[in-house]
Amino acid sequence: MTENAASSIAWTEDGSDRTSRWQSENGAPPPRVVRIVNDSTTADVAYKMATIGEALLWRGDFNNARQLLSAMTRRVPAAKHMPDASPAERFHLHRQYQARRARVLGMLLVELDSDVRLGLGRAPDVTAAVTEALGPDAAPCVLSLRELLGMIGAHEWRRTGVFVPALDASIHPHYGVFSPVRGEYVRLVTDAPLPVTDRAFDIGTGSGVLAAVLARRGVASVVATDKDPRSVACARANIEALGYADRVEVVQTDIFPPGRAGLIVCNPPWIPTKPTSGIEHAVYDPGSRMLKSFLSRLRGHLAPNGEAWLVVSDLAELLELVTRAELLTAIDAAGLTVVGRTDTTPTHSRVTDSTDVLHEARSRETTSLWRLRAR
Structure with missing residues (x-):
């Protein structure tokens, strides 16, 4: 509220x-x-x-x-x-x-x-x-x-849920929590080569969908974080309903939980401007605060030889709100190196909606999973 x-x-x-x-x-x-x-x-x-x-x-x-x-x-x-x-x-x-x-x-x-x-x-x-x-x-x-x-x-x-093929089950989003209807970021996390680790963090978990995917892929212990109470309640309910409560802990905190993990996943808000409602915090982030904070603190939470997956859209770049150089500079300044990147194109309805004022940018949008390691 x-x-x-x-x-x-x-x-x-x-x-x-x-x-x-x-x-x-x-x-x-x-x-x-x-x-x-x-x-x-x-x-x-x-x-x-x-x-x-x-x-x-x-x-x-x-x-x-x-x-x-x-x-x-x-x-x-x-x-x-x-x-x-x-x-x-x-x-x-x-x-x-x-x-x-x-x-x-x-x-x-x-x-x-x-x-x-x-x-x-x-x-x-x-x-x-x-x-x-x-x-x-x-x-x-x-x-x-x-x-x-x-x-x-x-x-x-919330009653009917959103079916997620990667889970062969539905996620039930709560009011004010971003629904996993844009499935491209879920597919990227589902298909990326999983590093050998028994512990992972899902940063900014929202509905808990990515934490559930990691648990389904065999990660023994997942800590999912979010600073929004609604998201924490939503993620806990979904994790419980999916049967992963013994492997996934949902924690209310800003960015990182204590400790280190061999895999850290983050799908941050990708548009650097002010949100106007609770649910918009999943898309809009003034000054890219969450992204910058995640990158700058990441090395301190990666286990030796650990890997981070940054899942982010390039729509803000296409809208000329940020540049690719800014992202690469932030990665380098954080003492990180890019070891791989997988791209996919969104399939949501706005991609083909020519009446959308932002259609030209949306039609060229790419969502990428950046694989990062500490230097």
Whole structure:
């Protein structure tokens, strides 16, 4: 839960002043102006209110609220075509566009009562979804409908899971934890030649998928780390469900656990800019803090003749946010040498989506597993 999640939102309804706890996953401050709206509110009126910073607290039918949100979404102008912009300019302008769009669509609000329920007609039971996302003390609160729908979607992902061929089983991602739907990095770790070792670290484990792959490949002891409590809980649940709890320990810490290992695997965030929500920490890392910290401290945690696998996309290079030379310099400065590299191309839907503002870069993206050893 974000720092702003515990602040309050205030409004006037039926002549009385009301307040509730404000919940925002991305840390947005509570709106200053809140209007009560219902089934009679048109999409044009709702969109205009949202664009001038007025929040709409919904008191109508739940399904109508979803339809209103869809109608508001259609009224958001499309991202501008930027043929003369550099890749970096295009990326930053697109991030600004996404932030403005999210801000406007996030103005349609709903209220959860103390029983984690919506007092709306035809409303679904959201208790499990909200409790999984925010914990047992989540309600009462007011939050955006978009955020609530995200929790409902995450609940379904968690229930059904994502099948991982390398495990011949499913990983069940939790709310706010990156799902292993981009399977290329899992394949790289599955296929890389495994060094002779009985101990490995999985740094920034997320859902725990790579730690599970290492255990399935025969590593006797794996320590998986993450600094995010949601990721730690998610990884522990997945490791337990997969039957690897006797070989995989999940630890909440920043980067490395104590000690050394003969194999250290890290799939860090690959875009060096600020994340805007919890789940974006798996992709966005300001100044490449995690990558730099991992490399600079790596030698102190590698066992003699040990090997590290750095799994990273070159999308930031294609967007001209970093250079390959910067990565190689950081590797060299850390007293490391590259002993091998395996490349693969992503297969996710954005690679072929020509309407994506960043399509030109995404269509050329490569994900690589860099094999590193101490000099």
